[in-house]
Amino acid sequence: MSHDAFIQALAQAHQQAAAPLPGPGFCLLAEQLLNLLFPERAERPLRNADAVAATLGIWQDDLTTLLLAVQTPQPAAELAADCVANLPILRDMLLLDAEAIVAADPAAEGITEVVATYPGFYAIALHRFAHGLYQRGVPRVPRLLSEYAHQRTGIDIHPGARIGRSFCIDHGTGIVIGETAVIGAHAKIFQGVTLGALSVAKHLQGIKRHPTIEDHVVIYAGATILGGNTVVGSHSIIGGNVWLTESVPSHSRVYHRAQIQVTRAEDPAADISFSI
Amino acid sequence: MSHDAFIQALAQAHQQAAAPLPGPGFCLLAEQLLNLLFPERAERPLRNADAVAATLGIWQDDLTTLLLAVQTPQPAAELAADCVANLPILRDMLLLDAEAIVAADPAAEGITEVVATYPGFYAIALHRFAHGLYQRGVPRVPRLLSEYAHQRTGIDIHPGARIGRSFCIDHGTGIVIGETAVIGAHAKIFQGVTLGALSVAKHLQGIKRHPTIEDHVVIYAGATILGGNTVVGSHSIIGGNVWLTESVPSHSRVYHRAQIQVTRAEDPAADISFSI
Amino acid sequence: MSHDAFIQALAQAHQQAAAPLPGPGFCLLAEQLLNLLFPERAERPLRNADAVAATLGIWQDDLTTLLLAVQTPQPAAELAADCVANLPILRDMLLLDAEAIVAADPAAEGITEVVATYPGFYAIALHRFAHGLYQRGVPRVPRLLSEYAHQRTGIDIHPGARIGRSFCIDHGTGIVIGETAVIGAHAKIFQGVTLGALSVAKHLQGIKRHPTIEDHVVIYAGATILGGNTVVGSHSIIGGNVWLTESVPSHSRVYHRAQIQVTRAEDPAADISFSI
Numbered sequence: 001m002s003h004d005a006f007i008q009a010l011a012q013a014h015q016q017a018a019a020p021l022p023g024p025g026f027c028l029l030a031e032q033l034l035n036l037l038f039p040e041r042a043e044r045p046l047r048n049a050d051a052v053a054a055t056l057g058i059w060q061d062d063l064t065t066l067l068l069a070v071q072t073p074q075p076a077a078e079l080a081a082d083c084v085a086n087l088p089i090l091r092d093m094l095l096l097d098a099e100a101i102v103a104a105d106p107a108a109e110g111i112t113e114v115v116a117t118y119p120g121f122y123a124i125a126l127h128r129f130a131h132g133l134y135q136r137g138v139p140r141v142p143r144l145l146s147e148y149a150h151q152r153t154g155i156d157i158h159p160g161a162r163i164g165r166s167f168c169i170d171h172g173t174g175i176v177i178g179e180t181a182v183i184g185a186h187a188k189i190f191q192g193v194t195l196g197a198l199s200v201a202k203h204l205q206g207i208k209r210h211p212t213i214e215d216h217v218v219i220y221a222g223a224t225i226l227g228g229n230t231v232v233g234s235h236s237i238i239g240g241n242v243w244l245t246e247s248v249p250s251h252s253r254v255y256h257r258a259q260i261q262v263t264r265a266e267d268p269a270a271d272i273s274f275s276i
Numbered sequence: 277m278s279h280d281a282f283i284q285a286l287a288q289a290h291q292q293a294a295a296p297l298p299g300p301g302f303c304l305l306a307e308q309l310l311n312l313l314f315p316e317r318a319e320r321p322l323r324n325a326d327a328v329a330a331t332l333g334i335w336q337d338d339l340t341t342l343l344l345a346v347q348t349p350q351p352a353a354e355l356a357a358d359c360v361a362n363l364p365i366l367r368d369m370l371l372l373d374a375e376a377i378v379a380a381d382p383a384a385e386g387i388t389e390v391v392a393t394y395p396g397f398y399a400i401a402l403h404r405f406a407h408g409l410y411q412r413g414v415p416r417v418p419r420l421l422s423e424y425a426h427q428r429t430g431i432d433i434h435p436g437a438r439i440g441r442s443f444c445i446d447h448g449t450g451i452v453i454g455e456t457a458v459i460g461a462h463a464k465i466f467q468g469v470t471l472g473a474l475s476v477a478k479h480l481q482g483i484k485r486h487p488t489i490e491d492h493v494v495i496y497a498g499a500t501i502l503g504g505n506t507v508v509g510s511h512s513i514i515g516g517n518v519w520l521t522e523s524v525p526s527h528s529r530v531y532h533r534a535q536i537q538v539t540r541a542e543d544p545a546a547d548i549s550f551s552i
Numbered sequence: 553m554s555h556d557a558f559i560q561a562l563a564q565a566h567q568q569a570a571a572p573l574p575g576p577g578f579c580l581l582a583e584q585l586l587n588l589l590f591p592e593r594a595e596r597p598l599r600n601a602d603a604v605a606a607t608l609g610i611w612q613d614d615l616t617t618l619l620l621a622v623q624t625p626q627p628a629a630e631l632a633a634d635c636v637a638n639l640p641i642l643r644d645m646l647l648l649d650a651e652a653i654v655a656a657d658p659a660a661e662g663i664t665e666v667v668a669t670y671p672g673f674y675a676i677a678l679h680r681f682a683h684g685l686y687q688r689g690v691p692r693v694p695r696l697l698s699e700y701a702h703q704r705t706g707i708d709i710h711p712g713a714r715i716g717r718s719f720c721i722d723h724g725t726g727i728v729i730g731e732t733a734v735i736g737a738h739a740k741i742f743q744g745v746t747l748g749a750l751s752v753a754k755h756l757q758g759i760k761r762h763p764t765i766e767d768h769v770v771i772y773a774g775a776t777i778l779g780g781n782t783v784v785g786s787h788s789i790i791g792g793n794v795w796l797t798e799s800v801p802s803h804s805r806v807y808h809r810a811q812i813q814v815t816r817a818e819d820p821a822a823d824i825s826f827s828i
Contacts, residue, residue, distance in 0.1 A: 001364040007332070009364075010312065011325035017315035018388050024319075036562065039569035043576075049563035056559070088553040088561075106749070106757040107710060107731045112570050113692065117699045140389065147393045154430050154449045154706050154725070156467070158383060173430070173706045174450045174726045174744070176467055176497070179383045191708070191728055192450070192468060192744060192774075194497045194516070197382070205382040221728070221746045221776050222468075222793070224497050224516040240746070240776040240795045241498070243516045243532050256795050277640040283608070285640075286588065287601035293591035294664050300595075416665065423669045430706050430725045432743070434659060449706070450726045452743055452773070455659045468726070468744060470773045470792070473658070481658040498744075500773050500792040517774070519792045519808050 021140055025066050027148045032059055034125055037091045040112040060084050073137040083132065090128055093165055097124050100166040104188055119153035120169030130159040161195075163187075164215065171221075178210035180228060187213055190221040190240075198227035198245060214250065297416055301342045303424045308335055310401055313367045316388040336360050349413040359408065366404055369441055373400050376442040380464055395429035396445030406435040437471075439463075440491065447497075454486035456504060463489055466497040466516075474503035474521060490526065573692055577618045579700045584611055586677055589643045592664040612636050625689040635684065642680055645717055649676050652718040656740055671705035672721030682711040713747075715739075716767065723773075730762035732780060739765055742773040742792075750779035750797060766802065 001009070035042040036055055046052050060080050067076035074082070098114045098121055108114055114121050126149035134142040142159035150156040154173035157163075161177045164185035169175065174192040177183070181195040197209040211225045214234035219225070222241040225232065231247040238244060239255030248254055277285070311318040312331055322328050336356050343352035350358070374390045374397055384390055390397050402425035410418040418435035426432040430449035433439075437453045440461035445451065450468040453459070457471045473485040487501045490510035495501070498517040501508065507523040514520060515531030524530055553561070587594040588607055598604050612632050619628035626634070650666045650673055660666055666673050678701035686694040694711035702708040706725035709715075713729045716737035721727065726744040729735070733747045749761040763777045766786035771777070774793040777784065783799040790796060791807030800806055 003361070006364045007325050007329050010332075011322065011328045014315040014318075014321040014323070014328065017318070017321045020315075020319050020321065021392065022319070023392075039566040039572075042566075042569070043572050043574075045566040045569045045572065046563065047566075049559050052563045052566065053559050056562075085555070088558045106759075106761060107712070109691075113695060116573065116575075116692075117696055119699065119702065139385075140392075143389060144393055147395065150395065150449070151428055152703055156447050156449060160383070171708050171728045171746075173702070173708060173728070174468055176447045176449070190748075191746065192498070192726055194447075194467065196466075196497065207382075209382060221748065222498055222517065222744070222774055226516075240778075241517050241774065241793050279637070282640045282643075283601050283605050286608075287598065287604045290591040290594075290597040290599070290604065293594070293597045296591075296595050296597065297668065298595070299668075415661075416668075419665060420669055423671065426671065426725070427704055432723050432725060436659070450744055452723045452725070468774070470723075470743065472742075472773065483658075485658060498774055498793065502792075517793050 019069060021144060022066050022069050023144050023148075025062075026141055026144060029059065029063055029066065030126055030129060030145055030148070033087075033129065034122075037087065037094065038115045040115045056084065056087075067138070067141075070141055071139060079136060079138070082136065086132060090132070093128055094121075094125050096166045097121060097168070100168040100186065100188075101170070104168045105170055119155065120172045123149050123153045123155035123157060123169060123172060123175075124163070124167055127157045127159065127161070127163065131161070131163075134159040161210070174222075180208040181210035181213070183213045184215035184217070184234065186216045188218045190219065192222040193219045194224040194226070196224065196226045198230075295345060297420060298342050298345050299420050299424075301338070302417055302420060305335065305339055305342065306402055306405055306421055306424070309363075309405065310398075313363065313370065314391045316391045332360065332363075343414070343417075346417055347415060355412060355414070358412065362408060366408070369404055370397075370401050372442045373397060373444070376444040376462065376464075377446070380444045381446055395431065396448045399425050399429045399431035399433060399445060399448060399451075400439070400443055403433045403435065403437070403439065407437070407439075410435040437486070450498075456484040457486035457489070459489045460491035460493070460510065462492045464494045466495065468498040469495045470500040470502070472500065472502045474506075571621060573696060574618050574621050575696050575700075577614070578693055578696060581611065581615055581618065582678055582681055582697055582700070585639075585681065586674075589639065589646065590667045592667045608636065608639075619690070619693075622693055623691060631688060631690070634688065638684060642684070645680055646673075646677050648718045649673060649720070652720040652738065652740075653722070656720045657722055671707065672724045675701050675705045675707035675709060675721060675724060675727075676715070676719055679709045679711065679713070679715065683713070683715075686711040713762070726774075732760040733762035733765070735765045736767035736769070736786065738768045740770045742771065744774040745771045746776040746778070748776065748778045750782075 039045040064080040130142040130145040158179040160179035171191040208228035211230040220240035233250030236252040315321040340356040406418040406421040434455040436455035447467040484504035487506040496516035509526030512528040591597040616632040682694040682697040710731040712731035723743040760780035763782040772792035785802030788804040
C-alpha cells in the first residue's frame with residue numbers, strides 16, 4: 001500500500017469511526033462516586049449535608065451529560081436519576097462486601113483500610129456500578145468500566161456476571177469471572193481463580209456459558225471452573241489449582257489428590273544442574 | 277556508611293548513570309500511534325486526510341527526536357521513516373488480531389469494543405510495535421514498551437517473541453511469553469499461561485530457551501509450557517493448569533488426568549473447621 | 553431509604569471519616585526515593601553532591617510533613633531521620649536484589665535495565681521501604697505503599713513479610729506473599745506464586761499463618777504454598793502449579809507426578825468440536 005493510499009484508508013476509518021465514548025469521563029465519575037459513598041477513600045471528606053447534596057447533584061448532572069454520548073434505551077436524564085435513586089442500595093451492598101473482607105482476612109485492620117486500599121473491594125465496587133448500567137441496557141460503558149477496574153486490579157469481572165451479597169475477593173490478581181457466571185451470597189474467591197467458558201464458539205453468544213457458584217463457597221488460588229452447566233453446590237470448598245468442569249453437590253471438598261512427589265537429592269551438588 | 281559518604285556515593289552514581297531514556301515519551305508515542313491507526317480508541321477522530329497526514333508527520337518527527345536519545349544501529353531519521361513505511365502492514369496484522377478475538381469471544385460485540393477496551397488487543401498491539409524496534413536492533417526501548425503494556429494489562433510479552441498472525445489473547449492477566457518463544461498463526465492463549473524457560477542460567481543468553489507453538493493451538497488458563505526444545509504441534513489443545521516440558525505432536529490434547537477428588541462431608545457442620 | 557435520609561447518612565459518614573491519608577503524597581515520595589537511589593530510573597540525573605544533598609533534604613522534609621498526618625509511635629521528624637539514616641543499607645540491599653535478577657535472567661541486559669524497567673525490582677524496592685515503616689509501627693502507610701506496587705506490578709507483598717537478601721522475582725504478575733511469610737536469602741520466585749494462609753479465620757490475627765522459605769529456594773510459576781507451619785528447606789525446588797501445604801526438607805524437589813495425558817486425535821476433524 002502506498003503512503004497516500006494508507007493516509008486515505010486511515011482518513012476513511014476516522015470518518016467512519018463510531019461516536020467516541022467519553023471513556024476517561026466515565027472512569028472519573030466512578031472514582032468520584034466511590035469517594036462520595038466512602039469518605040475513607042476521599043482525600044478531603046465533605047463538610048456537611050449541603051456539600052454532600054451539592055456534590056451528588058453535580059455527579060448526577062455529569063452522568064447525564066456523559067450518557068447523552070451513548071445510545072441508551074432510556075433517556076439519559078431518566079437513567080442517571082435511576083442510578084442515583086439506587087445508590088443507597090449500592091452502598092449497603094458494598095458495605096456488606098467490605099465487612100466480608102474484614103471478617104475473612106486476619107491482615108485487614110478494618111473497614112477503613114479495606115475501602116481505601118483493597119483491590120478486591122475496588123473491583124466489586126466498580127462491578128456493582130457497571131452491572132447496574134449493564135442491566136439497564138447501556139451499551140459499551142459497563143465493559144469500559146470493568147476493563148478500567150481490570151487494569152487497576154488485575155481482576156477481570158464481566159459486567160454481566162451476577163454476584164450475590166457479602167462477596168469476598170482476597171488479593172485478586174488474575175481472577176476472571178465470565179459474563180453469564182452466577183455467584184451466590186457469602187462466596188470467597190482468591191487470586192487467579194477463573195469462572196470461565198468450557199468451549200468458546202461465537203454462536204454461544206446469549207447462552208449461559210459460565211458456572212454457577214452457590215452460597216458460602218470458597219475457591220482457593222488458581223482454581224479454574226468452567227462451563228455453563230457446572231454448578232458448585234453451597235458450602236463447598238474448591239482447592240487451589242483445581243481444574244473443574246463438572247458440577248459438585250453441596251458441602252463438597254474438591255482438591256488435588258497425591259499430586260506431588262518429593263525427592264530428596266542424595267548428592268546436594270546435583271541440584272545445581274537440575275532442571276524441572 | 278556516613279551520611280556524607282552516602283551523598284558522595286549517590287552523586288557518583290548519578291554522574292555515571294547512562295543517558296536517561298525518554299520513557300514517558302515513547303509510551304505516549306505508542307498510545308498516539310494506536311489512536312491514529314484505530315480511531316475507535318481516539319477521543320476525537322481526525323476530520324480528513326490532511327489531518328491524518330499532518331498527525332502522522334508530527335508522529336514521525338517525534339519518534340525521530342526520541343530515537344536520537346538512544347543508540348540505534350541506523351540513523352534515527354531513517355529508522356523512524358522505516359517504522360512509518362511499515363505501518364500499513366502493522367495495521368493489517370492488528371486488524372487480523374482484533375478479528376480473531378471477536379471470532380473467539382462470545383462476549384465481544386465487535387471490532388470497536390475489542391480495539392477500544394480489550395487488554396489482549398492492547399498487549400499484542402504494543403508487542404508488534406516493540407518487536408519491530410527489537411528486530412531493528414533498537415536497545416532498551418522495546419523492553420520499556422513491553423513493560424508499559426505489562427503494567428497496564430498484566431500481560432508480559434518479551435519484545436523478542438515471534439508471534440504469527442490472528443493471535444488471540446483472552447483476558448490475559450498473568451500471561452508470560454519469553455524472549456525466544458515462537459508462536460504460529462491462529463493461536464489462542466488464555467490468562468495465566470506461561471511460555472517460559474526450563475532452566476534459567478545466564479550463559480543461555482542468545483540460545484532458544486522458550487517453546488514453539490505451532491498454528492491453531494489453544495492453551496487454556498494457567499498452563500505452563502517450558503523449554504526451548506518443547507514444540508506444541510499444530511491444532512493441539514492444552515488444558516488449564518497443565519505443566520508441560522516436552523513436545524507433543526499435532527492434534528494432541530493435553531489435560532489433567534483424574535486430578536480431583538470430591539468428598540461429600542457426612543456432617544455439614546464439620547466443614548466449618550475444614551482447612552485445605 | 554429516602555433521598556434526604558441518604559444525604560444525611562452520607563454526611564454523617566463523611567464527618568466521622570478518619571483523617572484522610574495523604575496517599576498520593578506517599579506514593580510520589582516512594583517514586584522520588586527510587587529515582588534518587590537509582591539514577592538509571594530518573595529522567596534527569598542530579599549534577600553533583602550538592603544537588604543530591606539538597607534533594608535528599610527536601611525528601612526528608614516532605615516525609616516528615618506527610619508522617620504528621622499519620623499517628624506514628626515516634627515523632628514524625630525522628631522517624632523521617634531514621635528512614636534517611638537507613639537509606640545506605642536499603643540501597644545496598646536493593647543492589648543485591650537487582651544483581652540477583654540480572655544473574656538469573658538471560659534476557660536481562662544489566663543492572664540499568666533491571667532497575668529502570670523490571671516490575672520485580674520495583675516491587676521488592678517498594679516492599680523494603682514499606683517494611684521499614686511497618687517495623688517502626690507506622691499505621692496504614694505501609695499497606696498503602698504495597699497496594700500501590702501491587703496495582704503497578706500485579707505483585708502483592710504484604711509489608712509485614714520478611715524477605716532476605718538477593719531476592720529475585722521474575723515476571724511476577726499474580727505473586728502473593730502474606731503478612732507473616734519469612735523468606736531466606738537467594739530465593740527466586742516466578743509469576744503466580746502464592747505464599748498464603750492455610751485456613752483463614754479472623755482470630756488468627758497475630759499468629760504466623762504463612763510459610764517459611766529457606767535460603768536458595770526456587771519456586772516456579774503458579775505454585776501455591778500455604779500454612780504457617782510449612783517450611784520449605786534450603787536449596788529446594790518447587791515445580792510450577794504445585795499445591796503444597798506441608799514442610800519439605802532441604803534439597804527437596806517437589807513437582808507434579810504423571811499429571812498429564814496426551815491423546816492424539818484419530819480423526820483430526822474431530823478436534824473442531826472438542827471441548828475441555
